[in-house]
Amino acid sequence: MLVFIHIAIPLLAQGVNDTIQLEAVTIYGIPLPNYAVGSKMQEVDSVQKMEYAANTLAQLLQEQTPIYIKEYGSGQLATISFRGTGASHTKVLWNGLSINSPTLGQSDFSTLPVFALDNIAVQYGGASALYGSDALGGTILLGNNTLQFSRKKSAILQQSVGSFGKLFSGVSAKYGNQKAVAQTKVYRSSQGNSFKYRDNQKVSTQNHTATLNYGLMQQIGYKFSEGKQLVFNGWYAFNFRELQPAISAQSDDVLQDENIRLSLDYYSHSKFGFFNLKAGYVSDNELYNESSSIKATQFVGRINYDKKINKKASIKIGGNWNTTTADVHSYQSKTSENSADVFALIKYKITEPLLLSINLRKSFHSSFKSLFTPAIGISWRAAKSIQLKGQFSRNYRVPTFNDRYWVPGGNPDLKPEDGVSGEIGVLYKQCGSNWSWEAEFTHYRMLTNDWIVWVPHTAGLWLPNNIRKVKSNGIEVVTKATMRFQNFRWTLGGNYAYTKSTILQDERTIANVGNQLAYTPFHQFIVYQKLKYKTWRWSINANYTGARYTNLSNANDRFGLLPSNILLNASLGKTITFKKTVLDISFDFKNILNTSYQNLLNRAMPIRNYNIGIRYHLNFNN
Amino acid sequence: MNTLKKTVFSFSILVLVFLSSCNPDDEPTAIVPTGEYAKGVFIVNEGNFGASNGTISYYNSTTKTAVQDLFGIANDNALLGDVVQSFYVDGLKGYVVVNNSNKLVSVDYDTFKLSDTLTTDLANPRYFTTHNGKGFLSNWGNFDANFRLDQSYVAVIDLSTLEVTKKINTDNGTENLLVVKENLFASSNFTNSIAVINPTAETLSKNIEVYFAPSEMVEDKNNKLWVLCTGTFGGNDGRLYKIDPVSLIKEDSIMLGINPAGRLAKNKAGDALYIIQGTKVYEIAITDTALPNTPLIENTSVTQFYGLGVDPETGEIYVADGAGFQGSGTVYRYDSDGTLKGDFPAGMGPNGFVFK
Numbered sequence: 001m002l003v004f005i006h007i008a009i010p011l012l013a014q015g016v017n018d019t020i021q022l023e024a025v026t027i028y029g030i031p032l033p034n035y036a037v038g039s040k041m042q043e044v045d046s047v048q049k050m051e052y053a054a055n056t057l058a059q060l061l062q063e064q065t066p067i068y069i070k071e072y073g074s075g076q077l078a079t080i081s082f083r084g085t086g087a088s089h090t091k092v093l094w095n096g097l098s099i100n101s102p103t104l105g106q107s108d109f110s111t112l113p114v115f116a117l118d119n120i121a122v123q124y125g126g127a128s129a130l131y132g133s134d135a136l137g138g139t140i141l142l143g144n145n146t147l148q149f150s151r152k153k154s155a156i157l158q159q160s161v162g163s164f165g166k167l168f169s170g171v172s173a174k175y176g177n178q179k180a181v182a183q184t185k186v187y188r189s190s191q192g193n194s195f196k197y198r199d200n201q202k203v204s205t206q207n208h209t210a211t212l213n214y215g216l217m218q219q220i221g222y223k224f225s226e227g228k229q230l231v232f233n234g235w236y237a238f239n240f241r242e243l244q245p246a247i248s249a250q251s252d253d254v255l256q257d258e259n260i261r262l263s264l265d266y267y268s269h270s271k272f273g274f275f276n277l278k279a280g281y282v283s284d285n286e287l288y289n290e291s292s293s294i295k296a297t298q299f300v301g302r303i304n305y306d307k308k309i310n311k312k313a314s315i316k317i318g319g320n321w322n323t324t325t326a327d328v329h330s331y332q333s334k335t336s337e338n339s340a341d342v343f344a345l346i347k348y349k350i351t352e353p354l355l356l357s358i359n360l361r362k363s364f365h366s367s368f369k370s371l372f373t374p375a376i377g378i379s380w381r382a383a384k385s386i387q388l389k390g391q392f393s394r395n396y397r398v399p400t401f402n403d404r405y406w407v408p409g410g411n412p413d414l415k416p417e418d419g420v421s422g423e424i425g426v427l428y429k430q431c432g433s434n435w436s437w438e439a440e441f442t443h444y445r446m447l448t449n450d451w452i453v454w455v456p457h458t459a460g461l462w463l464p465n466n467i468r469k470v471k472s473n474g475i476e477v478v479t480k481a482t483m484r485f486q487n488f489r490w491t492l493g494g495n496y497a498y499t500k501s502t503i504l505q506d507e508r509t510i511a512n513v514g515n516q517l518a519y520t521p522f523h524q525f526i527v528y529q530k531l532k533y534k535t536w537r538w539s540i541n542a543n544y545t546g547a548r549y550t551n552l553s554n555a556n557d558r559f560g561l562l563p564s565n566i567l568l569n570a571s572l573g574k575t576i577t578f579k580k581t582v583l584d585i586s587f588d589f590k591n592i593l594n595t596s597y598q599n600l601l602n603r604a605m606p607i608r609n610y611n612i613g614i615r616y617h618l619n620f621n622n
Numbered sequence: 623m624n625t626l627k628k629t630v631f632s633f634s635i636l637v638l639v640f641l642s643s644c645n646p647d648d649e650p651t652a653i654v655p656t657g658e659y660a661k662g663v664f665i666v667n668e669g670n671f672g673a674s675n676g677t678i679s680y681y682n683s684t685t686k687t688a689v690q691d692l693f694g695i696a697n698d699n700a701l702l703g704d705v706v707q708s709f710y711v712d713g714l715k716g717y718v719v720v721n722n723s724n725k726l727v728s729v730d731y732d733t734f735k736l737s738d739t740l741t742t743d744l745a746n747p748r749y750f751t752t753h754n755g756k757g758f759l760s761n762w763g764n765f766d767a768n769f770r771l772d773q774s775y776v777a778v779i780d781l782s783t784l785e786v787t788k789k790i791n792t793d794n795g796t797e798n799l800l801v802v803k804e805n806l807f808a809s810s811n812f813t814n815s816i817a818v819i820n821p822t823a824e825t826l827s828k829n830i831e832v833y834f835a836p837s838e839m840v841e842d843k844n845n846k847l848w849v850l851c852t853g854t855f856g857g858n859d860g861r862l863y864k865i866d867p868v869s870l871i872k873e874d875s876i877m878l879g880i881n882p883a884g885r886l887a888k889n890k891a892g893d894a895l896y897i898i899q900g901t902k903v904y905e906i907a908i909t910d911t912a913l914p915n916t917p918l919i920e921n922t923s924v925t926q927f928y929g930l931g932v933d934p935e936t937g938e939i940y941v942a943d944g945a946g947f948q949g950s951g952t953v954y955r956y957d958s959d960g961t962l963k964g965d966f967p968a969g970m971g972p973n974g975f976v977f978k
Contacts, residue, residue, distance in 0.1 A: 072672075200699055246674040249704030249723045291768050408855045455946045456926040457900070461855055461881070509925045512949055550673070551970065553949030557690060558699065559675040559970065560950065602674035602701065 032130050033123055033141065035316060035345040037357035038377035038391035040124035040425060040442050040476070049114055051539070051571055051586065054160035054168035054189065054613055057120065057140075058109035062599075063543055063569060065122055066476060066497030066524045067138070069109060071599040073244035074164075074606050075191045075211040078110040082137030083125065083444065084472040084501025084520045089397060091127070091135040095143040095233045095263050097280045100134055102296045102324045105400035107140075111239040111257060115158060115170040115187050116217050118145040124476070125444055126395035126421035129359035129375035132320070132341055133398040136419055136448060144233055147181045147221035153620040162588075163609035165192020165210075181221045188214040197604035198596035199247055206604045208251050209244040213237070227269040235261040246602040256287040263300075273307035276318075295327040296401070316345040324401070331405040339365040339398075353381035363396075367404070368416055371396055387427040395419050399452055403464045409454070411464050419448035439479040446472040447504075455508045469505035470517065474498050489532040496525040503552065512552040519600070521546040521564075535575045543567045550601040565597040582617040655714055655978075657732025659692065663933070663940065664716075664731075664976040666709045667969030670947055671722065676706030677969040678718060678734070681953070683933070688953075688966040693718070693727075696734035702727065709976050712752040715781075719747045719759065726750065726759060728784060731978070743777060743786035751799040753806065753821045757781050760796040760808055761789075771795065776808055776817070778824050788824050792817040797884075800839045802847050802867035809836035809849060811884070816849060818870060830870055833861040837884030842908050843892030846873065850886040850897060857881065862895070862906070876906070878913045885930035885974070889958055890937030898927040903941055903956070918960040924952070931975025938963065942972035 033041060042065060044052075052060045058078035062069040068081040079087035088105035091098060100107050114120070120142055127135040158170040170187040193210035196203055215237040223229045237259045245251035263280040280300035286293060304318035320341040327334045343361040350356055359375040375393035382388050399414040423444035430437050450466035457463045480493035501517045516522070523546035530539040547564045555561070573586035588611040597605055654660075662682045669676030680689045689695070693702040703723030710717045716731030726740040726747060746762035757779030763771045774796040778788040795812030805827070806819040816830040816839075833851035840848050847867045853859035860882045864874035882897040882904075889896070894907045901924050902917035919941070921927075928944030928951065939956040951972040955963040 245722075246672050246704050248674045248701040249672065289766075291766075453946075453948070455948075456928075456944065509945055509948060510923060511945070511952075515949075518948075550675075551670075551949045553945075555950060558694065559669075559673075559677070559691070600673075601670075602704075 032316075032345075033121070035347055035357050035359055036123065036127060036130055036375070036377055036391070037347060037355045038379050038389035038423075038425070039127065040423070040440070042122045042124070042478075044120040044122075047537075049117070049120065050584065050615065051573070051588070052114040053158050053170065053615065054162070054166075054611060055114055056110050057112040057114055057117070057142075060114055060120070061109065061122070061140075063541055063567070064495075064526065066495055066499075066526065067122070068519060068521060068524070068545070068548070069599060070519050071110070071603065071605070073206070073209055073603045074195055075110055075209065076241065076244045076603070077108050079106050080109060080137075080140075081519055083446065083474060084499045084517060085137030085446075085448070085470075086517075088134060088400065089136040089448075091131045091133075091139040093131065093139065093141050093143070094235070094261055096278065096302070097261060097263055097282055097300060098131075098134070098298070099142075099259070099261060099282060101284055101400075102298060103284075103294055103326050103328055103401045105134070105397075105402070108239075108257075110211075111213060111237060111259075112142070113168075113170075113187055113189060113213065113215070115168070115172070116185055116215060116235070116237075117142050119143045124442070125391065125423055126393045126419065126446065127375070128373040128395035129343070129361045129393055130345070132361065132363055132373075133396060133416070136395045136397060136417070136421070136446070144183065144217075144219050147176075147183070147219065147231060149176070149178050149181055149221065149223050149229075151177050155618045155620075157616040157618075158613065159615075160611055160613035162611035164195035164606060165190070166609075166611065167191075168613075176221075179223055183217075183219040185217040186215070188212075193242060195604075195606045195609075197247075198594065198607050199604065203607065204247075204604075206244060206247075208242045211239075211241040213239045227267075229267050231265045231267070233261075233263045233265075235259070237261075244603065247604050248602070253289055256290070258285045259283065273305055275306075276302075276304040278302040278304070291329075293329040296324065298322060298324045312349045314347050316343075318343055326401045326405070328401070328405070330407055331401075331410075332407055335401060335405050337366050337401075339363065355379045359393075365398060367412075368398065371416065371418075385428055385430045387429075388425070389427065390422070390424045392422040393420070395421060399464070403452055409462050409464065414452060414464060415450050415466050417448055417450050417452060417466070419446060421446035434484040435482060437479075437481045439477070442476040444472075444474055444476075448472075453506075453508070465507070467507040468503060470501060471504045472499070472501035474500060487534050491530040492528075494525060494527045496523075498523060509552070515552050515554040516549055518551050519548050521548040523564075535577075537573045537575075538571070540568070540570045543569070545597075559601060562598055562601065565595050566593065567595055567597065568592040580619045584613075584615040584617070586613045586615075587611070588613070653714065655732035657730065657734075659689075659734060659978075660732040661978055663931075664692075664709055664711075664978070665942065665953060665968045665972050666706055666929070666974045666976070667951065668705050668707065668971035668973050670970055671705055673970075674701050674704040674723070675970050676702055676704060676720065678702065678706065678709055679968050679972070681966055683936075683938075686964065686966070688968070690967070690969055692734040693729070693736075696729075697736050700736070707747070708749045708974060710750045710752070711976055711978060712757075712781075717750045717752075717757070719750050721746060721748065726757075726779070726784070738784045740779065740784045740786070743789070745772075745775075747777075748797050749799050751801060751806070752781065753801045755781060756821065757784075758799055758806060758819075758821065759786075760792075760799055762795055771812065774810065774812075776806070776819060790817075790819055790824060790826055792819075792826065793829065797836075798838045800841065800847070802841045803845060805867050805870075807839055807847060807849075807867070809839060811835050811837055814851070816865070828870060830865060830872070832863045832872070833859070833875075835884070836863075838886035840886050840888045840895065841867075841892075842888060842895075844908075846908070848886065848888075848895060848908070850882065850884065852884050853878075853881050855881070860897075862886075862897075864908070876910070876912060880904075880913065883928065883930075887930050887932045887939075889932060890934060896930060896932065896939060898930050898941060900926055903927065903930070903939065903960075905960075919956055919962075921954060921962075924954070929953075929972045929974045931977065933977050935977070940975050942968055942975075944971050944973070947971050 071078045092107040123139040155173040160168040168189040172185040220232045239257040243253040260283045266277040282298040301321040308314040325336045357377040377391040379389040397417040425442040451468035475498040477496040528541040576583040665679040703720035705721035707721040718727040728737040775789040793810035793813040797811040806821040808817040818828045835852040847865040849863040860878040862876040903919035905918040924943035929942030931940045937958040951968040
């Protein structure tokens with residue numbers, strides 16, 4: 001009767017989940033990424049999440065994935081560049097809700113603390129058929145664990161202290177019974193208003209860079225009966241920062257953001273299938289220099305129905321409705337828009353080793369013509385240890401509110417950006433009794449039309465226009481080997497990305513045609529080793545970021561090109577267990593080589609720095 | 623005859639005195655610039671806001687070569703700063719106004735070696751000029767929480783110590799500065815007024831009402847002041863004003879029918895003005911009553927003209943393509959009849975020229 005599906009998500013996880021096996025979780029229905037047959041996934045494992053518990057998602061993604069994070073300084077605005085795309089070409093979902101700012105169209109990864117996130121997964125490539133607008137370069141999937149209805153109670157206390165006045169405190173607790181369960185998380189992190197950086201061979205102190213972030217996250221689950229439950233997820237986040245000026249510039253500007261994200265899900269399963277009804281609310285309120293300026297709210301309603309038709313086929317159909325309202329000082333008036341989507345996702349097992357998925361989505365929007373975004377994916381286990389896969393999709397991005405309503409400049413005639421992407425990959429995995437080795441090779445190609453750029457028109461007036469066509473293609477290689485002998489467990493891994501993202505057409509600046517996009521390094525690689533001996537762990541991570549242009553001229557001068565850099569980080573940890581409690585102590589060494597580097601031109605980044613963390617895990621099982 | 627002899631005699635003495643002052647043992651005031659950049663064209667490159675990549679480029683019009691990032695080359699790769707707004711040369715000293723770094727940097731203009739830096743008493747500095755040994759620097763002032771300016775002013779600067787000695791309050795967004803006939807004119811870009819300052823008394827004498835967004839100013843061959851107002855956003859209502867610098871009477875006003883960029887330059891003879899808009903350069907004679915329908919220059923391969931200047935010796939027109947600040951700019955050189963003579967690369971966001 002019970003048809004819970006037990007799977008370790010995601011199916012093609014290739015993260016560095018070595019020291020602790022992923023828990024098999026009980027979920028209702030098949031999660032969306034599983035319908036993306038042939039797409040590349042990377043999940044952050046629990047050890048990584050523990051190591052980065054006092055850090056932001058910006059730091060984690062930068063050090064652990066070949067994604068380029070554009071950082072305006074330490075703890076400052078951090079936007080993403082995924083597979084050579086722009087900051088608004090990556091969809092960011094929290095418990096299924098899009099948390100990209102509707103006004104600016106992007107997410108600030110420095111305001112997403114790893115501690116607050118139970119699950120962090122990265123889906124590579126275009127996925128508009130699954131997630132709608134913005135999913136061109138990739139999708140970041142964040143969320144809470146599925147609740148386990150039991151009397152088990154546990155708590156985590158985390159305290160970290162680091163260089164340059166860094167502090168992080170977090171408390172998380174799980175409690176409840178077989179009928180109702182809850183998880184509460186509270187965190188606070190701050191950074192002093194100065195840190196040391198190196199520039200032009202001398203060490204200087206960067207001022208006006210203090211930050212303060214705190215938040216409360218609440219998850220409540222209620223089980224009506226077997227298979228029927230209601231789950232609430234809420235997150236209030238407060239982020240304040242002094243805006244770090246460029247080197248040699250001055251700033252006394254401050255920025256404050258408050259975000260409220262709420263979702264309520266009703267799940268039901270029966271012999272008729274899985275059914276999910278979702279209501280969501282996202283509100284962003286940004287204050288620049290203590291003056292109210294940017295407010296946006298989103299209401300989301302969603303309905304999903306999952307059905308395993310037979311042993312070979314499963315289908316998910318559903319609809320999504322969204323209304324977004326923006327109240328921005330620079331808009332003529334308060335502005336609202338509605339959008340709706342319908343989708344059908346089909347996964348079909350042609351033969352045992354051959355899987356196929358066909359995903360179809362039609363999006364309707366109050367300001368644009370409807371869009372049809374199909375995707376097809378295939379995966380074939382060619383041999384016991386070899387899997388071949390491929391994916392092809394159409395993807396899009398709706399222009400942001402700012403693009404259309406900002407006064408002056410906002411252009412209501414903009415079209416959505418429209419692209420196609422395809423990728424092929426090979427996955428190789430071999431295991432012995434005390435070793436395993438895996439490698440994944442991916443090649444992708446992406447073409448984006450009507451790319452939006454703000455360009456000058458008449459005197460002083462800048463307007464966004466659909467003027468650019470961008471071609472991106474690249475190669476990604478991921479490899480990992482694990483060995484075990486006696487009490488040792490050793491992992492060695494590497495992650496390489498080659499990214500070429502060039503302008504194919506530009507109606508306003510012909511001189512830039514053929515050039516690589518700004519802040520898109522051609523080469524990036526990460527090499528890491530992890531050693532675990534009994535309760536000790538030791539990891540080293542070397543991160544190479546190739547030279548990248550800072551603008552579209554692709555000139556090799558000191559302002560046009562940021563030189564390649566290597567960052568070396570290490571972490572030493574020890575776990576002490578007493579009966580029902582676990583004490584974990586870690587020492588992090590960041591930028592060991594004292595590299596002078598910048599992720600954005602003339603934005604100082606810290607020299608060698610340290611972090612000490614203590615994590616206390618209590619279990620009250622009764 | 624006698625008078626003539628006397629005159630010739632006194633003149634030769636004068637010449638002797640002048641010649642002897644060229645002796646290296648004498649006063650330093652007469653030292654002629656001998657550095658690499660003594661003669662040529664300086665290009666002001668704003669840079670991207672918040673990227674500290676503003677620079678000054680140099681173009682040698684004889685050898686037709688361009689040098690980028692003069693300040694970095696001359697000063698061990700030091701950064702000039704964030705948003706290099708303007709450059710002014712007085713004698714041997716060059717003064718660079720760095721807007722978002724809130725500083726005035728003085729250099730030996732012919733070598734571009736750093737001389738001194740002024741960082742106090744400035745708030746969003748914009749343009750600089752000198753008169754009778756004193757410096758004047760326009761400042762927008764600071765923006766408050768609601769993006770309103772607190773107080774714009776013109777700072778009076780002691781050039782020997784590079785210190786602000788006085789602030790003369792002006793209307794919002796004080797921008798361009800020009801001395802004509804012992805009056806210092808300051809255009810207040812966020813308003814419709816021009817401040818008239820007595821540079822000796824260091825006081826505001828009067829505000830002249832013009833049209834929206836007064837920006838650059840020039841002095842024509844008849845010593846009249848011309849002010850370019852860019853007008854309202856999208857209103858196609860830019861205007862040119864002709865003002866008598868002594869009586870302060872507005873003698874003429876020309877409706878342009880376009881919103882030009884805030885740049886104004888005069889030709890070699892001083893009897894015609896150039897303005898830029900988009901990919902076009904217009905020429906308007908000082909006797910014209912309207913803007914000609916056809917531009918003197920149209921260059922459809924540029925993104926947008928952003929900087930404008932005229933070589934006072936050759937009359938060549940220099941126009942800079944800002945390339946939408948997405949990549950480094952390009953400078954195009956034209957004959958006064960509009961014939962393209964060549965182009966050379968500039969830095970990020972070239973907004974103006976200084977000819978030496």
